[in-house]
Amino acid sequence: MNTIKKFRNLFFILLGLGLVQSCVQDDEYAIPPTDIACSDIWETSLTLHELVAMVDADSDGIVSFSEETIIEGYVISDDNPGNFFKTISIQDSPTNPTIGVQVEIDEYNLANYFPIGSKIKINLKNIYAGFDRGVYKVGETYVQGDQTRVGRMRSSIFKNHVKRSCGDLVTIEPVVFETITEAKTSGKLNTLIKINNVQFTDEMLNLPFAAPNVTEDKLLEDESGSTVILRNSGYSDFADQIVPEGSGSITVVMSKYNSTVQLYIRDENDVQFNNPRFGDGNGGGGEGNDQEAANFLFNGADFENWTNFLGSLNSFGLTTGLAVQSPGTGRDGSNSFYLNGTTGSTNPYVFTVRADASTIPANATKITMWIKGSSAKSLSFNLDTTSGRVFYNIGDLGAENLTLSPQENNQYIGTVNTNDQWRLVTLNITGLTLNTTGDLLALKAGSGTAYNLHIDNIKID
Numbered sequence: 001m002n003t004i005k006k007f008r009n010l011f012f013i014l015l016g017l018g019l020v021q022s023c024v025q026d027d028e029y030a031i032p033p034t035d036i037a038c039s040d041i042w043e044t045s046l047t048l049h050e051l052v053a054m055v056d057a058d059s060d061g062i063v064s065f066s067e068e069t070i071i072e073g074y075v076i077s078d079d080n081p082g083n084f085f086k087t088i089s090i091q092d093s094p095t096n097p098t099i100g101v102q103v104e105i106d107e108y109n110l111a112n113y114f115p116i117g118s119k120i121k122i123n124l125k126n127i128y129a130g131f132d133r134g135v136y137k138v139g140e141t142y143v144q145g146d147q148t149r150v151g152r153m154r155s156s157i158f159k160n161h162v163k164r165s166c167g168d169l170v171t172i173e174p175v176v177f178e179t180i181t182e183a184k185t186s187g188k189l190n191t192l193i194k195i196n197n198v199q200f201t202d203e204m205l206n207l208p209f210a211a212p213n214v215t216e217d218k219l220l221e222d223e224s225g226s227t228v229i230l231r232n233s234g235y236s237d238f239a240d241q242i243v244p245e246g247s248g249s250i251t252v253v254m255s256k257y258n259s260t261v262q263l264y265i266r267d268e269n270d271v272q273f274n275n276p277r278f279g280d281g282n283g284g285g286g287e288g289n290d291q292e293a294a295n296f297l298f299n300g301a302d303f304e305n306w307t308n309f310l311g312s313l314n315s316f317g318l319t320t321g322l323a324v325q326s327p328g329t330g331r332d333g334s335n336s337f338y339l340n341g342t343t344g345s346t347n348p349y350v351f352t353v354r355a356d357a358s359t360i361p362a363n364a365t366k367i368t369m370w371i372k373g374s375s376a377k378s379l380s381f382n383l384d385t386t387s388g389r390v391f392y393n394i395g396d397l398g399a400e401n402l403t404l405s406p407q408e409n410n411q412y413i414g415t416v417n418t419n420d421q422w423r424l425v426t427l428n429i430t431g432l433t434l435n436t437t438g439d440l441l442a443l444k445a446g447s448g449t450a451y452n453l454h455i456d457n458i459k460i461d
Helices: 002-026 048-057 180-184 306-311
Strands: 062-064 070-075 087-091 100-104 119-123 128-132 135-144 147-151 162-164 175-177 192-200 215-222 227-233 247-257 260-264 271-275 323-326 336-339 349-354 366-375 379-385 388-393 402-404 423-428 439-445 452-460
Touching (some): 048 062, 048 100, 048 128, 048 135, 128 147, 175 180, 180 192, 180 215, 180 227, 227 247, 366 379
Parallel strands (some): 175 192
Antiparallel strands (some): 062 128, 087 100, 119 162, 135 147, 192 215, 192 247, 247 260, 247 271, 323 336, 366 423, 366 452
16 A cells, blocks of 8 residues: 555656656746745845955955855846856846946756846855856855865755846847947946947858757857857757858847857847948958958967967077066957067067968958057068068058068158057058968067057968
């Protein structure tokens, strides 16, 4: 008799699980599970701004709470499509947000409990808040190497710390930006934003959002040539879809990894590229000097990874005392090459890139780079081709972009003053066959001059 009861109980348990699973599949996770019912028992006692200020004031960038302390925010992310994993992004307001944080939870399908538009409250007692690799997080701590970081709170405790308020879901209105640079420099990390007039760069076309089971970056650009990373999970529902060819708007949660801004869509519906592509449609080739090339000339040519850049140089490396990597000062708020030294009595080589560090497309017509800053003398470039070395001299660089033709020798005559604006410098290489071994491109500076110049995104097509 006891055995029969056990089997009968087991049958109803399994039946119940089957019904729950069926409901989840049928309604596409529209209704949060009842085992984490809404609650309004907590009164908010700390704003997100106040929380971030506490983290910033702490020498370790991590704060703990021994007393009940309640923060609140509105959910803007959705992990059910698979592009977010064991994390919730919340912001301080459903419209015109000013700040956001990442809530780390070691649990799957968090959107079942906390759907987009829900207001949640978090009790910080016995958990932590911290600044970790570019973003503010709430969770528990873990040790990585010799460093303590804020990561996921355990699945067994999160229901005691995070509760959904009982009000109706609200509409989250993204903050709208017209350019990538505007968005990247807005400071609205972990908030929902929308960027108009963007498209995937030419080299991204005909590719899926991500290969299976890996996370991949896809590059977006706007009409000014500014770029930003769109990060996509190979486990997401849309991973195998080919990125759209057109241009338009994209709605994203804006995040950051160290100094690099990264964007995340919730699902493919956040990408609305319904307009024709802008530019010349072939990766920036063409006769104008206002269109950036598409392909980085060498590994590290965006100066995001300084080690990669240095590894692309010939055996003389980077001349000591003339230049450094400059975080956050690049074309899109990323990193730049900062020529900030004073030259001696000769015209020095600043660096020389090896040809074998380069990827040179067939029939290339131009090399482009962005330059910003000031100097009393100008810059010159050596370019090595199969027919010998040619030279490009910038001369005066001010209010306009420049297109340069090959010259017979180096010249440093002219001044640079871009009034803190980026200028696109284009080297016309039409008809030239570039070296594929040995040296390729050298940057030279004039003698006896204090330079204050930023260079970014050296590209070719």
